[in-house]
Amino acid sequence: MLSLTIVVPVLAAIVLLAMPKDRPQMARWVAFGVSLVPLTLIVVAWTRFEGGPEFEMVESLSWIPSIGVSYQVGLDGLSLPLVALTTVLFSASILFPVDLRGRARQYFAAFLFLEGVSLGLFLALDLILFFVFFDLSLVGMYFLIAIWGHGSAHRSALKFFIYTLVGSLALLLGILGIYLNSGEPRTFDMIEIITTQPLPAAGLGSVLIFWAIAFGFMIKTPLAPFHTWLPPAHVDAPAPASTILAGVLLKMGTYGFVRILLQMMPETFDRFSFPIAVLAVVSIVYGALVAMAQTNLKRLVAYTSVNHMGYVILGVAVAANIGAPGAARSIALTGATIEMVAHGLITGAMFLLTGSILARGETYEMDEYGGLASRAPALTGAMLLAAFASLGLPGLAGFVAEFQIFAGTLGVYPWLAGIGLLGIVITAALFLRMVQRVFLGPLPDRWSAWTDLGKWELAALVPMLALVVVIGIAPAWLVDVIDSASRAITGG
Amino acid sequence: MSLIAAILFWFFSAAAVVTGWLVFRTDSMVRAAYWLMASFVAVGGILMVLDAQFLGLILILMMAGEMTIMAIFMVMFMMNPAGLNPMTMVHQHRTSIVSGAGAFAVLAIVALFADFPDRPVQPGADPTVDLGVELLGESMLVFESAGVALLAVMIGAVALVSFRGRFGEAEEGSEEPALETDEQ
Amino acid sequence: MSLEAVLFVSAALFGIGVYGALSQQSFVMIMMGLELMLNATILAAVAFWWGTTNGNPEGQLLAIVVMAVMAIEAAIGFALVTNVYRVRKADITEKLRKLRN
């Protein structure tokens, strides 16, 4: 069943490409319909999910047994929410109207391809399979940015590709390192590696492997100072691609931190949890500060992603500290995972909204706008909701995550938690500034014909924002699922 | 024997090196070709001194023939009266000297300081017979390969140079296809 | 007359050949340099046959193989020189500069 979520979109992408005529509406509906398949399947999987410490619904096929590679997918409390997030974001993004540049089939095919690949990454339980999807996601995203982007899309897309390829290849080296150390016979099987923990806690080899993988994921996540590919890629990408980039692709890095580093080499991670936590806090504060100075709306949102990913990694680093109390580690990891989901929904929605603004105003410069609230209450309301969620207002998803992260961190790294908290104040300031600059104040004459969100935009946005609220108010259904994994991972 | 051999060896050696050097010190290609031939003949001499009479002989014969061809070729080819006109056609002279000296130095060091096994040729053996046995015995594949290689080079050389072929002008249409075709 | 001496002479011939191959502009002259190098190789091969291999006939064969190499290279070399001269009116290396970065 899980394999279907991967295969169906990818096959559909190929079929779409082979379709003879370019009929945008039909292509959109086909793509949307196909994207509902994984969504439905994941909902079913959620209802069947038991929440034990083991991986569930594992499907396994021998692929290249000669070198220990297999096709193996499965779920646990960590991947299930991310997979669900992926399906929601893709369905919404496909629905979101965008300038197709006369290449509708290719656009939707790229989206479906990327969906299958992203789902595959979160479901993969084999390191090579994981890497395959990791790299293919780069290719898919490259084309989405390069072909349907704007501004200097060529350069941004290439920069994105090159920079994250550096990360992915570092990851590959690390994966090879794990493989070569995985005992006899060698294997890429993640379940087996997690169970047997073949890597020695000490030793130069483990340290090198750890940092190679960590470097790879730090680029992908991204943590400062490896984030500079992110703003141009976001700014020049079409809005739905930005949503996917922020909502899904960045999570691959943070997911990898947990799945590979935390689960496969916990003792080595323990040695370096403090430096990683420091980097995370630097990202939090740095991302927020730099975002505050932006005049470009989308760039601003992009930098807040750096900030939010800092929270995630902070939570992961706390969970990696073996000496800390189990409850703190577990709550931090749960918080980090919720933050992944929350950030995906919130920032995803926010990027879609920037797309709506660009489509109407043709610029991201915030100073060009003002007073839009009077013409576009729905747009304003949606952005306001997203902004408040992003700055961590209780009752919305972001708070649930950030609170748990800080609650876990404070007992383990009190000073880092204290510094990191400053990020919350700065994000509050910067989002309010943004809202004020774009939506409040007097309306310039040139925008007097501004239109509010259309029905398709709303159709894409409302489910995402509704989830933000639901998670914010009643997160138990999500927290319990994640907690099952967190406890298993941290032993808390 | 050994004294005479030694004298002959040093004589041929000196001749081989000096004539070899003269190949590149002369003004005309034809003369250069003859100096080269002289160098080969000298080496053939050395081979004979080293009990490899057969090899020495075929080297001299083959090279004499080849060098004549080369000389004629140049006369024909360069449209240069007898290839005798004075000329200097040298580039990157210093680099070449350094490179040549370097190559010599490396090999000379190997020659003088390397420790080769001392397993001289048995006095009683007939090297030519051995060669024949080897050629048609254990190293047959080498022999055959040489044949194939020579066949290939003949075919290749003919294909490249012949003016006329079975179908008139041999070079007709032998170039990159046009990027645009008439259909377009 | 020792192995060292023969190899030394061979090294000298090889060095001269390298010098010639590098210093000459004309293709034909370059080929002469190459032939000289092969000449040195024949000498070395026979020297080893004579001095270090219990008279293994493979040494003699090696010399013959090198002669074959000489012939092959000369043949294909002349063919190419002719061809280049016909197409490009080029007889020295400096005239072949179409293909470069």
Place this chain on the structure above:
Amino acid sequence: MLRWSPSSATILPELILAVGAIVVLMVALFTPRRLQPWMAALAAAVLLSAAVFAGLDLIDPPGLTFFDTLAADGVGRWATLLLAVVALLVVGLSVEWFRPDARHAEYYVILIFATLGAVLLAGANDLMELVLAMMLSSVAGYTLAAFHRRSRGSSEAGMKYFLLGALANGAMVYGVALLFGLSGSTTFTDVGPGLEGADPLALVVGFGLVVVGVAFKMGVAPVHPWVPDVAEGAPAPAAAFLMIFGKIGALVFLARFVLILPDTQLGWRPLVALVAAVTMTLGNLAALRQDDVRRLLGWSAVSQAGYGLLAIVAIGRSDLAIPSLLMFLVAYSFGTIAVFGVVVALRGLTDRISYRGLAGPHPWLMGAMLIGFLSFIGIPPLGGFAAKLLLMGAVIDAGYTWLAVLTVINSVVSLVYYFRVLGPAYQEKPGGRRPTMGRLAGASVAFAAIGVIAVGVVAQPLLQAWNTLDL
């Protein structure tokens, strides 16, 4: 001890190639001009039967033949099979390309000879056989490069290829003489033991000079300059072949060769590692600015040769070395055929700018190019990824982690120039269709592209077969 293999089937592919070449030549002599292109079919039949028999040989137990001068082992047979398939695909690319040529049956003859040369090189178990296989493949190679007898570029490419090759081969032959002198034999079976305790200085020089020759064949630094020139100047189908066949032959030979060398006196492993590092870096960096696609492919071939050497570095130390070597060769061959095939199919279109917006009108061709390039970069699940995975695993296993890191860095660099071609092709507004070369070339491209994907995705049968191979 004479070990003449009674079964001539062992060398049947070689025999078929040698005899087949002559047959093609003879038939062509008596065939009217308008039927000349059918010589391609004949050559294809020869290559196909060679491939079939090489494939059938795969099940034979490994051994040596012709008094130990030729190895008939699994790796050699796989190399033979691969070479025959590559030549077959090149024939497919060549038919339309050479159709206007008044006399091109010789092209196929030489192509078969070149294949034979590389096959013999891959199987060479004797220093003299090495020299002659090298000569055969080189001579055929020069001819192929210069085959456009009215083309300025082609003749220049052939000439330069020859000049460099002659010098490199001259050096190699001297090295062979030195090794013979040290070991007292030319057959590897005896060279190995003979070199035990040999003088290290002479050994180094001898080995180094042999490596110069092998490096020339592969297009490895410092004997690489012919590669971009030939890639640009030679007839495009021939260029594709020339990029590939030397690598197959020489890499397999080198793997066989280094294994007989004594580890104690000779640091061949670091030497090969250094050459690999320099080669891949040089090739990649030089390719960065190329605006000529064929030349770019040439430089990329240089860097790929560097990757291929990783397998040699690891050989004998990692059980991944031989599978990685073969996987690299297969992936590289198909990838090269695919991208060069696209150039051929577009009638030799080589200006980077001309590729702008081609993805629209030529989705399949550009798709093949995309697959080929992505495979070269090492994007999974393509063959190039499988190759790089195994190669890097092998060198890390062999203790050369820095080389794997360098490979990674180079892969990133390579992305830049591949996407300087691909980017505009996909991003720019679709342009008009360009004239193409016909179905057969397209079919070869398709076959190669599918091959690139297949070896990555369906790697298991191959790896299973290769895991047990020995040299």
Place this chain on the structure above:
Amino acid sequence: MVWLPILFPLAGAVAVLAMRRRRPWLGPIAVIALLGSLVSAVLAAFSDATSTWSWGAGIDLSLEVADAGRVMVVLVPLVAVAVVLYAALSMRDDPALPRLFALLAGFVAAMELLVVAADFLTLLIAWELVGAASWALISHDWRNLKAPTSAKEAFVTTRFGDLGLYIAAGAAFAATGSFAYSDLASGADPLWLGVVAGGVVLAAAAKSAQLPFSPWLFSAMAGPTPVSALLHSATMVAAGAYALIRLQPILSAVPWFGPLVVGLGLATALAGGLVAFAQTDLKRALAGSTSAQYGLMLVATGAGFTAAGMSQLTAHAFFKALLFLGAGVALHSAGTLDLGKLRLGSTMPRIAVLFGIGAAGLAAVPPLGAAFSKEAVLGAAFDAGFWVGSGVLVAGFLSALYASRLHVLAYGPGPPVELKSRPHRVEVFALAVLAALTVVLSVIWLPGSKELITEVSSGSFAEGEPWELGLSLLTIAMALGVVWLLWRRKVLVTAGFPQRFRIFVAGWWGIPTAARRVIIDPVIRLSRDLASADFSVVDAVVRGIAASAAGFGDRLRRRVETAVDWIAMGVGSRTLLTATVSQKIDDDGVDAAVEGIAEGFRFGGEQSQRTQTGMSHHYYTMLVAGSVVVLIVAAIWR
């Protein structure tokens, strides 16, 4: 049960939004919702209701009406009803009325949640929601950029304080593994308890506008009057003091907790009193007085007598709401809040009387309840120490001083004023309700009420001395005398201060300026610098690596191929390269870097034809040189 006081206003908010097109219904709906909240709050207060809401993974949000919460849970909707009643009429022409009502109702709901919170997580949730609601309410008039700007300042300031609660919650979790008050009370590591205390004090100080956060109340003035009235009396600002009162039993285990809170409160009471005295803007003066009054509550709480604090909070809620509504009427009628231009007593005598009751409460004139609570605070302060008591005495003097000054200047007798509009009957009624509540609160002077309060709020009173009351009365008399003197000299408006000093004091002792100079401007500058550094340094490193790879590649290739010309090439190309790279580095991306290098080399190529290659003899040189290198390496590196 415990949910109802929260859900009623929430439902009201939803209903208001749903029926936003039927404007006449809006007011009644809002009032009914708040009345529902009030009634259910009373019931909840008597039933000591508790409830929990699970977040999963063992994290529960627990709600409980307990201790001071029993009073507070009733107080909030009580004040809110009056305020909403006023708003329904005074803002009846505002097109955004539905939004205002919805937000006010939400504001109340959030505050009720805060009151019934029984753990730090719930407290934090409510705490932040209150802040966010206040942001939305303050920026009610968003078309004028001033309002959202002020709202942002207010929100960011208080959010900084919120960090204290984050820290407190985290520390509680670290200490006990849960967020509940009760777990913390049942014993925790003193170190962590200290962190909790520090966090709570920080949060409370920011919310209750204590030093140094006080100035945010000025920003909050940008909101409409009903918002200010509610914000100052029973919701936002009250949250800080309430949280301290609620948590005092737990936190008093920390030895420095009491002195810190007392000191903070006293300092704010004195400084704020002077601010209120020096201000010439009616609402701002009231804002200053709010800080001062909450300072007094903190003194009582810090001294350990939470009942005193709670009664002060209650009394203050009524009269401060009343005063703000009075100020609103003034603004509405006279169109200004400038104390120099009001004196509406002759024109609107009824309002003047009502406002006077509020001012009397502010001045703590007996027998009003406010005076009782003031006395309780004084008693608590003297219990804490003589100097504290003296300080509170001075603060009481200041209260009387500014209260009387404000009344005289705002609603004192004066020349008839041309009114823009007259207050509506219901508006006056709302004021009257609050005035009545202020007066009715006098019943707490009755014997037995102390015991009742003690029992209900689980707090305590200090044993007051009779002379304390006398002293208070004396200070009030003195204050009245001073005001009369100043009035006579016609300098009451400027309070007799020199102009620059007055402005300095009225602007909260220069704290806003200092904050801008020391915190805001540097942070913004830092953020700009970082943003430019992000491109010119961090990214430049990346681009530099790319550029040098490209440049290195070119150099390497060319140098190897033209081995002969190494030196000449090297010198030339390096200068060129440096120049081009530094010039091009500001251009974007890898491609540009590549192009830049290419350009440099084209130029270099023009300079020296020798760099051109493609010639076989160069290849030869390379081969020989390379082979020699290979041999040397092989000979050395085993």
